Amino acid sequence: MSSTTSIVAILLAGILTENMVLSRFMGICPFLGVSKKVNTAFSMSIAVTLVMVIATAVTHPIYTYFLLPNELEYLQTVVFILVIAAIVQLIEIVLKKYIKPIYNALGIYLPLITTNCAVLGITTINIDDGLNFGLSLVNALAAGIGFMLAMILFAGVRSKLDTADVPEFLKGLPITLIAAAIVALSFLGFAGIGG
Amino acid sequence: MKSKNLNIFTNGIIKENPVLRLMLGTCPTLAVTTAAINGIGMGVAATIVLVCSNLVISLLRNFIPDKVRIPAFITVIAGFVSVVQMLVKAFTPTLDEALGVFLPLIVVNCIILARAEMFASKNSVLPSVLDGLGMGIGFTATLTLMGMIRELLGAGTLFGITVTAEVIDPMIIFLLPPGGFFVFGILVAVSNAIAKRQGKPVVEHLGCANCPARAGCQNAVLEGDASPACEKNEKVGDGNE
Numbered sequence: 001m002s003s004t005t006s007i008v009a010i011l012l013a014g015i016l017t018e019n020m021v022l023s024r025f026m027g028i029c030p031f032l033g034v035s036k037k038v039n040t041a042f043s044m045s046i047a048v049t050l051v052m053v054i055a056t057a058v059t060h061p062i063y064t065y066f067l068l069p070n071e072l073e074y075l076q077t078v079v080f081i082l083v084i085a086a087i088v089q090l091i092e093i094v095l096k097k098y099i100k101p102i103y104n105a106l107g108i109y110l111p112l113i114t115t116n117c118a119v120l121g122i123t124t125i126n127i128d129d130g131l132n133f134g135l136s137l138v139n140a141l142a143a144g145i146g147f148m149l150a151m152i153l154f155a156g157v158r159s160k161l162d163t164a165d166v167p168e169f170l171k172g173l174p175i176t177l178i179a180a181a182i183v184a185l186s187f188l189g190f191a192g193i194g195g
Numbered sequence: 196m197k198s199k200n201l202n203i204f205t206n207g208i209i210k211e212n213p214v215l216r217l218m219l220g221t222c223p224t225l226a227v228t229t230a231a232i233n234g235i236g237m238g239v240a241a242t243i244v245l246v247c248s249n250l251v252i253s254l255l256r257n258f259i260p261d262k263v264r265i266p267a268f269i270t271v272i273a274g275f276v277s278v279v280q281m282l283v284k285a286f287t288p289t290l291d292e293a294l295g296v297f298l299p300l301i302v303v304n305c306i307i308l309a310r311a312e313m314f315a316s317k318n319s320v321l322p323s324v325l326d327g328l329g330m331g332i333g334f335t336a337t338l339t340l341m342g343m344i345r346e347l348l349g350a351g352t353l354f355g356i357t358v359t360a361e362v363i364d365p366m367i368i369f370l371l372p373p374g375g376f377f378v379f380g381i382l383v384a385v386s387n388a389i390a391k392r393q394g395k396p397v398v399e400h401l402g403c404a405n406c407p408a409r410a411g412c413q414n415a416v417l418e419g420d421a422s423p424a425c426e427k428n429e430k431v432g433d434g435n436e
Contacts, residue, residue, distance in 0.1 A: 023372045025226035029305065032221070074281060077299040078273040085266055114265075117222050117303045124296050169384050172397065173218070177380030185373040 007138050010131075014142025016190035020118050021150040022183060027118035031151060032176060034109070041155035042148070047109040049144025051091065052122050055084050056140040059123045060133050080123050088114045118147060154183055203322050207329030214337040215386040219305040223297050224338060225375040231354050234342030236290040238335025240279050240298065242328070245307050247275045249315040249327035256316045268311040269302065276301045306334060337382075344378050345369045 018024060021031045027048065034044045059080050067073055092110045095103035113119060122143045126136040157179050166175045213219045220241070227237045251271050252259075259267045280298050284291045291298065301307065310330055315323040347353055349369030351360025359365075368374050387397045 025222050025372065025375065026300075028221040028225060074277055077277050077280065077302055078270065081269055081273050081302050082266070085269060115303045115305065115308060117300045120303050121296055121300055124299050128296065169388050170380075172387070174380045174384035174387065177376050177383060181373040181376035181380065184376055185368075188371060188373065 003134075006135065010135060010138050011142045011145075014139055015146040015149060016187065019146045019150055019187055020122070020143045021147055022180075022187045024121070026121040027116050027147060030109075030112065030116060031147075031154065032173075032180070034112075035151055035155045035158055038152055038155045038159070041151040043105055044109045044112075045144070045148035045151045047106040048113060048116065048118060048147055049141065050106075051084075051088060051110070051113050052119055052140045052144045052147075053137060054091065055087055055119050055123050056126055056136050058087060059083055060126060060136050063127055064133070076124070076127065077120075081120055084119055084123070085114045118143070150183070150187075154180060157183060200322060200325055204325040204329040207326065207331070207333040208336065209333070211330075212333040212337060212386070213306045213330050214334060215383060216390070217306075217309070219309055220334060221379075223300065223304060224341065225372075225379055227294055227297055228338055228342040228345055228375065228378075229349070229370045230293070230346045231339055231342035233290070233293045234338035234340075235335060236283075236287070237294055237297065238331065238338045240283060240294070241301050241304060241306065241334055242331025243279050244272060244275045244301050245310060245331045245334075246324055246327040248272045248307055248311055249323040250320060251275075252311045252315040253318060253320045253323035259316075264316065265308075265312070268308060268316075272307050272311065273302045306330060341378055341382060344382075345374055348378075349374060 014020070020026050021028065030044055030048070035041045062079060062083065063073075063076065067075060067079065088110055092103075092107060095107065095110075122140050126139055129139075131139055158176065161175060161179055170178065207213060211217055214221070214224050223237055223241070227233045248268070248271050252268055255267075255271075276299060279301070283294070283298060310327060314326045318326070343353060347358060348366055349371075350367075351363065351365040352358055366374075369378065391397055
């Protein structure tokens with residue numbers, strides 16, 4: 001497989017068929033918690049995508065050039081989570097100092113991302129799947145875009161849900177989860193695309 | 196004293212069930228419950244980490260500076276997760292395959308960090324271990340129940356033994372992601388109905404009260420554009436403080 005086709009395949013898989021939220025069940029907390037309004041959902045997913053790509057760009061070399069040659073693979077989980085926590089802090093500081101408008105828009109979401117399993121998940125998946133550095137970045141980007149797509153679609157669904165006549169016992173979280181089931185069902189239609 | 200400890204232990208199993216009442220650990224709950232046995236496996240793995248991390252964090256609670264407590268907790272938790280990960284890989288490779296990436300992801304399972312932050316860092320060793328054990332059993336029980344429902348409806352089997360598969364065609368959709376969301380939605384609805392009958396608050400949002408990152412979330416609420424999840428549910432998890 002040439003590299004362009006594999007990039008397209010990874011993008012398609014990450015965004016549609018292997019969607020982070022709707023088929024891999026990662027990042028359910030922000031998906032259910034921060035999806036009440038479309039613009040909030042959008043900012044949150046931008047922040048997640050940013051952290052995912054930067055975290056992959058940092059953890060992948062650490063694994064390849066430090067953990068692997070020294071036979072320290074078993075430290076992967078410990079090192080990755082600490083690196084991610086540090087990166088999130090750093091991004092926050094840098095944005096606050098130099099790019100104030102972006103900080104104002106995304107800053108409040110950044111602390112939520114450290115314990116977001118989607119970020120640790122994508123960095124681990126990249127290693128488990130044996131992707132090289134470039135493809136890992138593409139995979140992280142695709143996962144971020146997939147996360148964004150799911151968040152925004154679901155925020156749209158939820159805004160309709162507010163005015164819907166919901167049976168008493170399903171009000172609140174249950175109907176939100178059932179709505180998520182239906183959105184996930186629609187994503188099943190993509191199965192098979194991109195092999 | 197004895198009954199207090201017993202209360203702490205049973206608290207996590209039903210009254211403050213981490214999944215259905217505190218709404219924590221939703222990701223693994225949805226992801227690994229395609230079979231009852233996976234639910235047990237995930238539950239036991241998380242319970243071991245929970246008990247061990249509660250034990251160590253409770254022992255260290257007077258030494259960890261308040262400002263760096265979250266990274267310190269995460270490091271302790273990640274250490275135990277790595278141990279469990281290696282044990283599972285060595286002794287139950289099939290479970291390792293079934294849980295996949297969700298095994299290392301126990302690190303970011305909110306239940307563990309939340310119990311470290313809300314309970315172990317404030318209580319002595321024995322109550323902390325009992326709290327971890329109770330919460331772990333509650334988590335395992337819920338995951339197993341959900342795994343049983345999805346396995347029975349989706350494959351017609353229970354713990355791998357054929358039950359209804361030959362009589363009724365299994366509905367594979369319950370093994371696929373939408374089935375996970377659907378079954379979980381119904382379970383929350385049932386648990387809410389029971390809570391309502393007993394006059395307890397109904398869970399309407401995710402358990403932000405127990406989320407270690409809720410400070411950031413509350414800022415979002417103050418900014419006025421995030422979901423009110425964080426303020427609304429504050430009461431549910433605070434029973435043991």
